[in-house]
Amino acid sequence: MSKLSEIFIDISDMEKMAGRSSLVHRLDPRCKLLVTLLFTITVVSFNRYDLMALIPCFTYPLFLLIAAEIPFTYLMKKLVLASIFALMLGIVNPFFDRETMLYLGSVPISGGWVSFISIMLRFALTASAALLLLTTTGMYNISRGLEKLGVPQVFVMQLFFLSRYLFLLTDEASRLVRARAARSFGQRGLGLNSLSHLLSTLFMRSFDRAENIYIAMRCRGFNGRMRSVTKFRWGGAETIFTVSWIVFFIFFRFNGLSYVISLYHQLNIY
Amino acid sequence: MHMADALISPGVSGLMWAASAGALGYSVRKINQFMDDSKIPLMGVMGAFIFAAQMINFTIPGTGSSGHICGSLLLAVILGPYAALLVIASVLVVQALIFADGGLLALGCNIFNIGVIPCLLAYPLIYRTIVCRHITGIRLWSGSVITAIISLQLGAFAVVLETLFSGISELPFTGFVLLMQPIHLAIGLVEGLLTASVLILIKNARPEILTEYKDNVTKQRFPIKGFIITIILTALIIGGIGSWFASARPDGLEWSIAGVTDNELSVPAEPLHQTAAKLQQASSILPGYGFKTTAEANNETRSGWGEVNSGSTVSGLVGIALTLLLAAGLGIILKQRFKQRRTVTAKGR
Incomplete structure (x- = not known):
């Protein structure tokens, strides 16, 4: 199976997940956007040697995963696929930072390894937050949420059209790629020349399609603005979700968990 | 290459977001001024086209590895720089959400490296100077190749600087530059050749596409001086607040x-x-x-820093266990309650 048809299936899976109905799915997209952004800022603002402080942050993705019933293996698969860049740049840290930082039992661990693990944890946290935002909200609702948050309508429409026609053109491209694979022999016929012909074909088809879409839209009364019947409501659930996560993030950010634990220790001692 | 959230610091991300958001805001204003409704579906479909085109690989002769088109320059030539920037930004948003490429905070960097540099800097300064109004084969080839190489070099250098200033990765500056720039020289060359050959095929089949869409959006030049001054000012402000x-x-x-x-x-x-x-x-x-x-x-x-004694190990483990319990507990309780409510309402009906 070609890469393109896999992507096609993948995007359809995500859209299916976004169409489910759970507590998290039903929240106003604005509050999910806001909380995801704050979460990412919280994670990124930690020092690179701060491993332990990152761990409590897993509460947020884990909560979404369970409450929204997103399959764990699915998320892990996507994370592994996406981790290459962070892995490539992170793996050099142990070579450049060899100073011993802490001992695990009697094994010395260098600062480089600590910051490498920290990079991977950061990656897992931020990437899973982004993926969970999409699988619990869906592209359509994210665009509408962005519009409500003040993003210009041209850009919102762009996002909306892109996510609509993604399926169609990925499907079309995967057919072109299959045909090219059938025509080629080994590595022959998969080169630059055949790709430029393929791309210009795809381009001209897309161009004509855009014209047809525009004509069809004009027939239905399109005048440059999009209208929607879905109304978002910021209610009690949204306020509770947002406020409680903000409180949690502040708590995590200032090492609240370890503070509580050590307080408990101290009480035990006295 | 996408910058990633895992390697970025809040300061760098804020600065790059400010720069990209400024450029996007300016483009939106230009589009609203100069473009009619008919380009809205075209921009959307072109975004989907670039998304699909990036997934089609070709084999690089002699090496056995494969590459793909990036498409920023192609879009800038066809849609004009402002619409192209918007399309690239939307593609990056979708990729960040669907494939977790980059991330929400690194998006500012990515829009700048992959969108603003080719569309608003390289295209008007280099491509349009070379190609001008006379669209000939030689001008198209040389213009595309030179523009693509320069914009990818700049983009790669921007990635290096962003990584360096974030200070999460330990990579030394010279080593990273020596790694990134030659690779992106090759990528830029291929990108330029691919863009040029697609443009020539389009020119042969549908010449009106290149002439018609070239000038209607780009009547005014992008105020590069003002843009750079704005970036420096934002850097100072963010630096001040950041410190x-x-x-x-x-x-x-x-x-x-x-x-x-x-x-x-x-x-x-x-x-x-x-x-x-x-x-x-x-x-x-x-x-x-x-x-x-x-x-x-x-x-x-x-x-x-972390001289391990039994107390700290225990508290660490307890911390992890507490986190997991907290997350799982919250999720399960809320899920149960939601299910109950759902069944109640179903019965009510």
């Missing part, structure tokens, strides 16, 4: 800026600094406290 925050909670921010300029942040902002110091003291007198605040890790020599 203020950094002295309140001394971590990644201070750390990264301190890595670049030696002692910029040693000035204490009195009340904030004192409360921060108090907070740190409060959290570090306690015994069995395994994770000291990061400021201490920085101020002390690092060897003293």
Whole structure:
């Protein structure tokens, strides 16, 4: 199976997940956007040697995963696929930072390894937050949420059209790629020349399609603005979700968990 | 290459977001001024086209590896720089959400590296100077190749700088530059050749596409001077606010800026600094406290940082267990309640 048809299936899976109905799915997209952004800022603002402080942050993705019933293996698969860049740049840290930082039992661990693990944890946290935002909200609702948050309508429409026609053109491209694979022999016929012909074909088809879409839209009364019947409501659930996560993030950010634990220790001692 | 959230500091991300958002805002204004409704579906479909086109690989002769088109320059030629920037930005948003490429904070960097540099800097300055109004084969080839190489070199260098100033990765500047620039020279060459050959095929089949869409959006030049001044101003403002925050909670921010300029942040902002110091003291007198605040890790020599005693190990493990329990518990309770409510309403009907 070609890469393109896999992507096609993948995007359809995500859209299916976004169409489910759970507590998290039903929240106003604005509050999910806001909380995801704050979460990412919280994670990124930690020092690179701060491993332990990152761990409590897993509460947020884990909560979404369970409450929204997103399959764990699915998320892990996507994370592994996406981790290459962070892995490539992170793996050099142990070579450049060899100073011993802490001992695990009697094994010395260098600062480089600590910051490498920290990079991977950061990656897992931020990437899973982004993926969970999409699988619990869906592209359509994210665009509408962005519009409500003040993003210009041209850009919102762009996002909306892109996510609509993604399926169609990925499907079309995967057919072109299959045909090219059938025509080629080994590595022959998969080169630059055949790709430029393929791309210009795809381009001209897309161009004509855009014209047809525009004509069809004009027939239905399109005048440059999009209208929607879905109304978002910021209610009690949204306020509770947002406020409680903000409180949690502040708590995590200032090492609240370890503070509580050590307080408990101290009480035990006295 | 996409910048990733895992390698970025809040300061760098804020600055790059400000720069990209400024450029996007300017483009939106231009589009609203000069473009009619008919281009809206075209932009959307072109975004989907670039998304699909990036997934089609070709084999690089002689090496056995494969590459794909990036498409920023192609879009800029066909839609004009402003619409192209918007399309690229939307593609990057979708990729960040669907494939977790980059991330939400790194998106500012990515829009700048992959969108703003080719569309608003390289295209008007280089491509249009070379190709002008006479669209000939030689001009198309040379214009595309030179523009693509320069914009990818700039983009790669921007990735290096962003990584360096974030200070999360340990890569030394020279090593990283020597790694990135030659690779992106090759990628730029291929990108230019591919863009040119697609443009020539389009020119042969549908010449009106290149002439019609070229000039209607791009009547005015992009004010590069103003743009650069704005970036510098935002850098100063964010730097100022950032340093203020950094002295309140001394971590990644201070750390990264301190890595670049030696002692910029040693000035204490009195009340904030004192409360921060108090907070740190409060959290570090306690015994069995395994994770000291990061400021201490920085101020002390690092060897003293995590000397493991049984207390800290235990508290670490307890912390992890608590986190997991907390997350799972919250999720399960809410899910149950939601299910109950759902069944109740179903029965009610």
